[in-house]
Amino acid sequence: MRKVRLTVHGRVQGVGFRYMTKMVADRLKVNGLVKNLADGGVYIEAVGTAEAIAEFIKLVEASPTPSGRVTQLDVAEDDTLPDYFKFKVTG
Secondary structure, eight states, X not given: XXXXXXXXXXXOSXXXXXXXXXXXXXXXXXXXXXXXXXXXXXXXXEEEOHHHHHHHHHHHHXXXXXXXXXXXXXXXXXXXXXXXXXXXXXX
């Protein structure tokens, strides 16, 4: 299992980004969470197979919602993330 933390910046709040990210995660069987940040970005914790996480990162970077636009994506491996059993939208 691969565990990553993503921080996404750009036009990612108020455009359905979190909910479309959840749809992508559910389709790829990636578990974790997505939430808005106070600075206008979005924070994601994602857990899944290496292949699923690689595809998930690619789709998040391309923006899962047509009205969103990602200008910066930071990815950090983090083996200390919990073993999530679903993907949820928070904050």
